[in-house]
Amino acid sequence: xxxxxxxxxxxxxxxxxxxxxxCKSSQSVLYSSNNKNYLAWYQQKPGQPPKLLIYWxxxxxxxxxxxxxxxxxxxxxxxxxxxxxxxxVAVYYCQQYYSTPLFTFGPGTKVxxx
Amino acid sequence: xxxxxxxxxxxxxxxxxxxxSCAASGFTFSSYGMxxxxxxxxxxxxxxxxxxYDGSNKYYxxxxxxxxxxxxxxxxxxxxxxxxxxxxxxTAVYYCAKGLGTMDLWxxxxxxxxxx
Numbered sequence: 001x002x003x004x005x006x007x008x009x010x011x012x013x014x015x016x017x018x019x020x021x022x023c024k025s026s027q028s029v030l031y032s033s034n035n036k037n038y039l040a041w042y043q044q045k046p047g048q049p050p051k052l053l054i055y056w057x058x059x060x061x062x063x064x065x066x067x068x069x070x071x072x073x074x075x076x077x078x079x080x081x082x083x084x085x086x087x088x089v090a091v092y093y094c095q096q097y098y099s100t101p102l103f104t105f106g107p108g109t110k111v112x113x114x
Numbered sequence: 115x116x117x118x119x120x121x122x123x124x125x126x127x128x129x130x131x132x133x134x135s136c137a138a139s140g141f142t143f144s145s146y147g148m149x150x151x152x153x154x155x156x157x158x159x160x161x162x163x164x165x166x167y168d169g170s171n172k173y174y175x176x177x178x179x180x181x182x183x184x185x186x187x188x189x190x191x192x193x194x195x196x197x198x199x200x201x202x203x204x205t206a207v208y209y210c211a212k213g214l215g216t217m218d219l220w221x222x223x224x225x226x227x228x229x230x
Contacts (some may be wrong), residue, residue: 013187027115042159042217044159046169048222049209049220049221049223050151050209052154052216052218055216060199061218080213091158094157095159095216095217097214100148101166103149103215105158105159105161106158107158108158108159
């Protein structure tokens with residue numbers, strides 16, 4: 001099974017500042033035949049279901065603000081919020097879908113306002 | 115509008131059974147794979163089960179294999195999760211979600227509490 005880890009567990013960032021969340025997979029999620037990383041990011045605000053933000057490691061879902069960006073390849077990935085807004089307070093999860101139809105999420109990173 | 119609505123949660127004793135439903139609307143349900151994902155109180159997300167668009171294949175997390183059964187009725191645009199031999203550690207909010215690899219539409223969830 002592919003195990004996902006995230007760091008840090010939580011972070012507090014000032015409004016307008018950058019937030020960076022890391023995700024690591026226990027094995028590569030890069031599929032060599034199409035050169036795609038099978039890695040997604042989700043945002044879960046308090047009391048709400050998760051929302052898909054990014055897939056293929058760096059493609060924003062329709063309607064997601066461009067302050068959210070994803071990067072990385074293989075086993076190491078990053079979600080960056082370039083200028084934190086109050087509405088971005090949430091828990092962020094990475095998820096691998098390389099081992100489809102078996103899926104695993106990271107443990108989550110909580111983002112708060114400093 | 116495009117939405118998923120779960121129902122069927124509640125309080126059940128250890129060893130008991132429960133069936134969850136997820137009603138889909140606003141999209142062609144029969145064209146998409148569907149998932150169940152759960153979240154224990156104060157914890158992270160755990161993928162539970164997946165069913166292909168036509169119900170031909172079903173997959174489960176090891177933690178529920180042999181106890182839970184995912185199914186769908188495409189004529190009723192509804193996804194199901196039959197949960198048997200429930201344990202305290204199955205207590206969670208259960209979400210249905212649409213998608214194959216990624217999950218691009220989620221319901222609001224239904225709470226299952228396993229307690230005596």
